[in-house]
Amino acid sequence: MTAGYFNVTLLIMSKFNNVFFHLFIMSLYVGFVLVIRPVYQAFEFDYDEGLNLIKAFLYSQGFSLYTQIWSDQPPLFTVLLSYWFNIFGYSVFAARLLVILFSALLIWSFYQILRLSLGIIPAIVATLLLFTSWLFVRLSISVMIGIPSLSLAMLSIYLLTLYKRHLRKRFIILSGAVLAVSLQTKLFTIFLIPLMLFYLLDFKRREPEKSKLKDSLSSSVFSPLILWLIVLAVSYLGIGFVFQAFNYEQLVQAHLGERVQDKSTNFNNIENLPYFLHQDYDYVFLAFIGSLAILFKKQREGIFPLTWLVTASLILLKHKPVWYHYYPLLAIPICWLAAYGVDLVINLFPKGWNSNLKSLNFKKLIFPILATALLIVSMIAIPAKPKGKPPKSLEVMNLVLKHKDSTQWIFTDRPIYAFYAGLPVPPEIAVMSDKRFRSGNLTFDDIIAVLKKYRPEQIVLARWIQTFKNNNQFRTYLDENYSKTYEDEKGTVEHYLLKESSR
Known part of the structure; x- marks a missing residue:
């Protein structure tokens, strides 16, 4: 009986060692990716x-x-x-x-x-x-x-x-x-x-x-x-x-x-x-x-x-x-x-x-x-693998953070800015994707309705600026209720604050 118990113990220890070995290999993989x-x-x-x-x-x-x-x-x-x-x-x-x-x-x-x-x-x-x-x-x-x-x-x-x-x-x-x-x-x-x-x-x-x-x-x-x-x-x-x-x-x-x-x-x-x-x-x-x-x-x-x-x-x-x-x-x-x-x-x-x-x-x-x-x-x-990094704007990120304490909601077509700031976006437009626009599921009537409902204190446009600004309804609402605080040289990102009169 002692020998049998000993054999079972060895078998269990062997399986545990095998599991830990595989976990160790996977952790090495994770570490390698983090390094490179x-x-x-x-x-x-x-x-x-x-x-x-x-x-x-x-x-x-x-x-x-x-x-x-x-x-x-x-x-x-x-x-x-x-x-x-x-x-x-x-x-x-x-x-x-x-x-x-x-x-x-x-x-x-x-x-x-x-x-x-x-x-x-x-x-x-x-x-x-x-x-x-x-x-x-x-x-x-x-x-x-x-x-x-x-x-x-x-x-x-x-x-x-x-x-x-x-x-x-x-x-x-x-x-x-x-x-x-x-x-x-x-x-x-x-x-x-x-x-x-x-x-x-x-x-x-x-x-x-x-x-x-x-x-x-x-x-x-x-x-x-x-x-x-x-x-x-x-x-x-x-x-x-x-x-x-x-x-x-x-x-x-x-x-x-x-x-x-x-x-x-x-x-x-x-x-x-x-x-x-x-x-x-x-x-x-x-x-x-x-x-x-x-x-x-x-x-x-x-x-x-x-x-x-x-x-x-x-x-x-x-x-x-x-x-x-x-x-x-x-x-x-x-x-x-x-x-x-x-x-x-x-x-x-x-x-x-x-x-x-x-x-x-x-x-x-x-x-x-x-x-x-x-x-x-x-x-x-074989050619070098492209990195494919989208551009970024630290200036806009700093502006969002600067006004964070006075912001309850932020509206943006690039929600990475909202996440870094720890600010919520209106959940109805959390996913503002190309597919959603193409399918007709999201229209400018929907967007204006969201803006009127949540009155976001900040707006960051960094993906579909021309699409938004080419829409008369959106541009009119933006001009009436928001003040532009930043626009980069290439016109790829803009930041707006809600006017005091619109709060």
């Missing part, structure tokens, strides 16, 4: 940062999503970020740190999947490719919801991989629940559901035969595929019910409405997608080699990233607009497929080749040598 990128210093990486920050700020102040705070995204990131603020304080750095943690989870899950299917070397190479892919690090330090959603989806896929190896239903349950959380973070991972169902069907064929259950209904309910779907649906609907996230107009129509699709002419899919892929054309080349290896060697597990890439490409060719932060939807399967290319090159070398050079078949090595040479040349020739 200006996470703390950067004013703003993307306009969406301000939208996500101000929504979380308002939610933490007691305003509810969808009924008071207009939001075209699922609720979980906003809710999580608001609780995160309550623990670590209201700072942009704290929010970016949360996204970096999600990025670490994505990288870790991606590596684990490839390690189990292809081995350590292809997994390491593909993970490094993903980390260095176009704007991946930039997106990993931006307060945006794409990386968090994709990290949860990748974790869900990893749990399915564990199910394939161990055939334990807890992995199915966890996978379905985690994917539901991913969907309630950003809905763009929904296309993975049929791909993962196909993955599950493959798993079911591999299960050992079991004794027949008493009735067919019981058998179908407890099958992995049905169980996964039930958990996914119940978890997704449960989260939606708790946070009242069933607003069709805000969550669906704002993205897929005809007006949004028809008027998104500035973001041409045919032009943008090749441009995105050109940033990582060396990885695309290696992914092409990996795809050929999957097809010719009939590697069943490789069908998943291949169908992911094809499906995501077709969706992005149809969907408008296509933003640069959609690119990880392509980068992940590209780097995944590249791992199969690396595996092909490794397998072309005979075992023990480094100890017996005479055993090499140089005819077989011509292709991998050429492929490796082209990969190295393309990596050297």
Whole structure:
């Protein structure tokens, strides 16, 4: 009995040590990203940062999503970020740190999947490719919801991989629940559901035969595929019910409405997608080699990233607009497929080749040598990754802070200013986005009504200045009730104060 207890203790300690080791590796990743990128210093990486920050700020102040705070995204990131603020304080750095943690989870899950299917070397190479892919690090330090959603989806896929190896239903349950959380973070991972169902069907064929259950209904309910779907649906609907996230107009129509699709002419899919892929054309080349290896060697597990890439490409060719932060939807399967290319090159070398050079078949090595040479040349020739920082104005930020004590509300088309100052914006216009204008959900009648209702003491225009000033109704109201205190030389940002007579 003592020996058995000792063995169990050793097993538990081994599992704990393994968990701590993985946490240590992920913490190293976080530290490395913090060192190489200006996470703390950067004013703003993307306009969406301000939208996500101000929504979380308002939610933490007691305003509810969808009924008071207009939001075209699922609720979980906003809710999580608001609780995160309550623990670590209201700072942009704290929010970016949360996204970096999600990025670490994505990288870790991606590596684990490839390690189990292809081995350590292809997994390491593909993970490094993903980390260095176009704007991946930039997106990993931006307060945006794409990386968090994709990290949860990748974790869900990893749990399915564990199910394939161990055939334990807890992995199915966890996978379905985690994917539901991913969907309630950003809905763009929904296309993975049929791909993962196909993955599950493959798993079911591999299960050992079991004794027949008493009735067919019981058998179908407890099958992995049905169980996964039930958990996914119940978890997704449960989260939606708790946070009242069933607003069709805000969550669906704002993205897929005809007006949004028809008027998104500035973001041409045919032009943008090749441009995105050109940033990582060396990885695309290696992914092409990996795809050929999957097809010719009939590697069943490789069908998943291949169908992911094809499906995501077709969706992005149809969907408008296509933003640069959609690119990880392509980068992940590209780097995944590249791992199969690396595996092909490794397998072309005979075992023990480094100890017996005479055993090499140089005819077989011509292709991998050429492929490796082209990969190295393309990596050297690839252009520098653009940082994509929007401009900032410290003068306006200082003005907002100067008048903070006398300000209850601030109106701005760039809410990052409001968040830095710790000032609320009218929740109805917390999200003043390009899509919202294009869909017709937000009009100048709505904006004037908001201004009259809240009487914001400060106004900062820093994104759509000409759009606002070209509207006679808005310009008249602005001139009658506000005094301009600042305008930069380029006319890209303006600051206004409410007139005493209008208070």
